[in-house]
Amino acid sequence: xxNYFKNRFLPILSIVIIIFAIWYIFTIYxxxxxxxxxxxxxxxxxxxxxxxxxxxxxxxxxxxxxxxxVSEMYKTIFMIKITSKKSLIFHSYITLSSTLLGFAFGTIxxxxxxxSIVENKAMDASLMPWIIASQTIPILAIAPMIIIILNAxxxxxxxxxxxxxTYLSFFPIAVGMVKGLRSPEISYLDLMxxxxxxxxxxxWKLRLPSSVPYLFASMKVxxxxxxxxxxxxxxxxxAVAGLGARLLTGSYFGLTIQIWSALVMAAxxxxxxIFILNFISRMTLKSMGGQE
Amino acid sequence: xxxxKDVDLIFETNDGPVxxxxxxxxxxxxxxxxxxxGPSGCGKTTLLRTIAALxxxxxxxxxxxxxxxxxxxxxxxxxxxxxxAGLYPWRNIYRNVSLPLEIMGYKKHEITRIVEKxxxxxxxxxxxxxxxxxxxxxMQQRASIARALSFDANILLMDxxxxxxxxxxxxxxxxxxxxxxxxxxxxxxxxxxxxxxAVYLSTKIVVMSPxxxxxxxxxxxxxxxxxxxEIRDSKEFLSVSQRVREGLRSGHSYE
Numbered sequence: 001x002x003n004y005f006k007n008r009f010l011p012i013l014s015i016v017i018i019i020f021a022i023w024y025i026f027t028i029y030x031x032x033x034x035x036x037x038x039x040x041x042x043x044x045x046x047x048x049x050x051x052x053x054x055x056x057x058x059x060x061x062x063x064x065x066x067x068x069x070v071s072e073m074y075k076t077i078f079m080i081k082i083t084s085k086k087s088l089i090f091h092s093y094i095t096l097s098s099t100l101l102g103f104a105f106g107t108i109x110x111x112x113x114x115x116s117i118v119e120n121k122a123m124d125a126s127l128m129p130w131i132i133a134s135q136t137i138p139i140l141a142i143a144p145m146i147i148i149i150l151n152a153x154x155x156x157x158x159x160x161x162x163x164x165x166t167y168l169s170f171f172p173i174a175v176g177m178v179k180g181l182r183s184p185e186i187s188y189l190d191l192m193x194x195x196x197x198x199x200x201x202x203x204w205k206l207r208l209p210s211s212v213p214y215l216f217a218s219m220k221v222x223x224x225x226x227x228x229x230x231x232x233x234x235x236x237x238x239a240v241a242g243l244g245a246r247l248l249t250g251s252y253f254g255l256t257i258q259i260w261s262a263l264v265m266a267a268x269x270x271x272x273x274i275f276i277l278n279f280i281s282r283m284t285l286k287s288m289g290g291q292e
Numbered sequence: 293x294x295x296x297k298d299v300d301l302i303f304e305t306n307d308g309p310v311x312x313x314x315x316x317x318x319x320x321x322x323x324x325x326x327x328x329x330g331p332s333g334c335g336k337t338t339l340l341r342t343i344a345a346l347x348x349x350x351x352x353x354x355x356x357x358x359x360x361x362x363x364x365x366x367x368x369x370x371x372x373x374x375x376x377a378g379l380y381p382w383r384n385i386y387r388n389v390s391l392p393l394e395i396m397g398y399k400k401h402e403i404t405r406i407v408e409k410x411x412x413x414x415x416x417x418x419x420x421x422x423x424x425x426x427x428x429x430x431m432q433q434r435a436s437i438a439r440a441l442s443f444d445a446n447i448l449l450m451d452x453x454x455x456x457x458x459x460x461x462x463x464x465x466x467x468x469x470x471x472x473x474x475x476x477x478x479x480x481x482x483x484x485x486x487x488x489x490a491v492y493l494s495t496k497i498v499v500m501s502p503x504x505x506x507x508x509x510x511x512x513x514x515x516x517x518x519x520x521x522e523i524r525d526s527k528e529f530l531s532v533s534q535r536v537r538e539g540l541r542s543g544h545s546y547e
Contacts, residue, residue: 188378193346194371195391205380
């Protein structure tokens with residue numbers, strides 16, 4: 001317990017303290033010019049201590065102080081009914097559901113692509129360049145197109161956003177799974193050959209189990225970019241709902257505190273999702289004989 | 293049982309062709325324990341892999357159980373033990389041994405019975421639930437032998453199975469293997485680079501030499517079939533070893 005505190009908690013805590021300290025310094029520094037302007041316009045005498053206090057309590061600061069973000073988040077998470085459009089939980093839920101749906105699609109699509117690349121020579125020769133090319137298009141450029149085109153087909157709401165997450169997340173899954181499915185050593189494959197094993201058995205009993213660690217590594221990358229995809233997908237929908245919508249309305253009205261709390265919320269979501277994935281990954285690999 | 297006649301094998305490499313086997317001929321009778329011995333690069337592993345249809349001879353004739361190696365493989369005529377135990381790390385010992393049985397479509401209750409039987413043969417009863425990394429190198433290799441025995445092929449091909457183990461473990465496993473060979477009546481073809489291992493185990497010792505890989509001598513072992521470890525200090529053992537050593541030396545005479 002003491003060791004855990006010393007080895008894990010303490011280093012993290014010290015980094016957090018350093019970041020907060022730098023953050024506060026920048027808050028004062030960045031917000032001071034506007035604050036000094038205000039003092040001069042209103043002809044108020046001010047001292048440095050006033051400046052410190054006031055730069056941390058502006059309504060629309062250039063950079064909000066951490067405690068402003070925390071109190072905004074507390075207000076929008078706990079003080080407002082979660083069905084309300086002002087609730088951060090409401091918006092997080094919207095973003096989370098399209099993240100998870102898109103991630104699920106992306107994982108399935110990535111695995112299917114990887115299997116067809118590994119098991120089929122023609123696919124191997126033709127598919128990979130297109131998969132890589134798909135990721136060179138900036139998602140910000142293509143996201144509105146996808147939303148508009150799918151809208152023309154009568155698809156709106158959750159699905160188009162999820163598809164943008166899919167578009168981003170299938171890539172690491174496909175690349176990781178191709179590597180994983182090709183990872184068995186020659187002697188493992190030779191062994192299957194001496195058993196005169198069918199291709200299906202080689203796949204199920206050798207290639208697939210070998211690829212599991214690669215799959216989890218890819219999923220961790222994929223779920224984080226799924227979240228990015230979902231937020232980007234919420235921008236062109238006219239800021240209806242979701243963390244992306246909070247970011248957009250925030251920037252319309254210069255509500256920097258709202259923007260930052262949406263950002264922090266997105267970070268918390270991503271962190272939680274990766275934490276859960278890590279847990280599942282560790283349990284699975286343990287049941288497959290993995291040594292921690 | 294296994295008949296090799298005038299087999300040549302040439303690997304095409306980037307530096308040009310390499311003659312891995314040159315004019316190799318060998319007869320292995322049913323119930324034989326044949327050791328292939330020689331320095332590295334002499335083609336002993338290649339010869340074993342050719343018998344297993346893991347390599348294809350460039351020319352010559354090879355029969356396993358009266359079939360071509362490819363058909364013998366399809367009939368699952370042999371079990372192969374690799375130099376590294378090659379257990380699948382995500383399967384426990386039970387499921388590693390049951391792997392070939394699952395692939396060959398054995399029924400569940402048969403699998404349970406067979407796995408129990410072969411694990412007992414290699415003295416690994418009680419380790420079913422352990423994963424490979426939890427076992428010592430010698431135990432892993434025993435599990436790998438159990439896996440090769442499980443589907444009851446009458447030929448066992450072993451590629452330096454004890455090469456990576458220390459001498460004490462190796463002695464113990466040699467003794468066990470000899471016992472196993474007697475109780476199961478398998479035909480064993482065993483690759484090694486240890487003279488004493490070859491002499492202790494075999495009924496026939498095939499001495500090979502490199503560049504090109506070829507057989508320089510085939511020695512019939514005159515030791516009695518009952519072989520305690522102490523036999524290695526006997527006069528007869530030393531004289532057979534002497535002959536093997538001479539065979540190895542003559543293969544190197546051009547150097």
